[in-house]
C-alpha cells in the first residue's frame with residue numbers, strides 16, 4: 001500500500017499503484033508518492049490548499065476557502081491521518097463509513113457531497129471548506 005497525492009487537486013489515495021486518472025480533477029499521471037512518515041498536518045494542509053486552488057480556478061471564482069480557524073484544520077488532519085495510517089483511506093471524519101470500500105470512496109476527503117454543501121450552507125459538513133461570506137458572518 002502506498003499513499004499518493006494529486007499534484008493538481010490534492011486528492012489523496014492509497015493503493016498499490018496510483019490511479020491513472022485522478023477521480024476528482026481528471027488529470028492523467030498527476031500523482032506523487034508520499035511516504036507514511038511524511039503524513040502530517042502540513043501534508044493535509046497542502047492537499048486541501050491544492051483542492052481550493054483547483055476548485056477556484058475551474059468551477060468557482062474564489063468562492064471557496066479553507067476554514068481560517070487553524071484548530072479546526074488541525075483536528076480534521078489528525079482524524080484523517082488516523083484513517084489513512086490505519087490501513088484505510090483519508091476519509092471525511094464527519095461521515096459514517098458503510099464498510100463497503102466502493103461506496104465509501106465517495107467520502108474520501110474531499111467528499112462527493114462537499115460542493116453542494118458549500119453552495120447551500122456556506123460550508124461543508126466538517127467546515128473544512130467554507131465560503132468567505134460564511135466566515136464573515138461568523
Ligand SMILES: [Zn+2]
Nearest residue numbers: 006009022025
Ligand atoms: Zn486531481
